[in-house]
Amino acid sequence: MKTGVLILCVMSxxxxxxxxxxxxxxxxxxxxxxxxxxxxLVLAHGRRFPQTSADxxxxxxxxxxxxxxxxxxxxxxxxxxxxxxxxxxxxxCLIALAVGLHFFPLARWFPAPTYYVTGLALLIAAVAGVxxxxxxxxxxxxxxxxxxxxxxxxxxxxxxxRSEPERA
Numbered sequence: 001m002k003t004g005v006l007i008l009c010v011m012s013x014x015x016x017x018x019x020x021x022x023x024x025x026x027x028x029x030x031x032x033x034x035x036x037x038x039x040x041l042v043l044a045h046g047r048r049f050p051q052t053s054a055d056x057x058x059x060x061x062x063x064x065x066x067x068x069x070x071x072x073x074x075x076x077x078x079x080x081x082x083x084x085x086x087x088x089x090x091x092x093c094l095i096a097l098a099v100g101l102h103f104f105p106l107a108r109w110f111p112a113p114t115y116y117v118t119g120l121a122l123l124i125a126a127v128a129g130v131x132x133x134x135x136x137x138x139x140x141x142x143x144x145x146x147x148x149x150x151x152x153x154x155x156x157x158x159x160x161x162r163s164e165p166e167r168a
Contacts, residue, residue: 001049001156005040008153011099013037015146018092022138037146040153047160063109071102089134092141096126099145114159118152 016033052060078094100122107115122145129141 001052002044005044005153005156008149008156009038009041012146012149012153015142015149019139019142019146022142033146037150040150040157043154044157044160046163047157048163049160060110064106067102067105070105071098074098074101089137090130092138093126093129096122096129096141096145100126114152114155118148121148 013034016037017030020029020033075095075098078098079091082088082090082094100119103115103119103122106112107119125141125144125148129137129144132140
């Protein structure tokens, strides 16, 4: 679960950087977005993550690997198709769609009900992005993607119990 929160935070930062690049913002905004994106890691300090066995860790790695493989193939094939159709402006929507879809099997396999909300929110952002003007599409969809992943990491961390202080 710690690794999952880290991945969510890093991917949130990447989506935020994509948004900021599309919006042509000042360089300092990247540092600010990175700090905000990583803030759930700071909040995780003093929280008790569930213990996992070596078998559970292997199972999680295998399941996550399958979901990421599906996501990667979908993005690769979709990007090729959109490029051939002359619609590279829709790539951000395709990626949001693929990332959203990959959360549904993870939500069931782990189980992690929060991931259903994450997947649905990303699907909504992807579909809504199709209807935005092309000039605004990347910035808006990427901002939504970053915010959704950040909120997911934050929700996971805040749901964890606080560690009890060690007694001497």
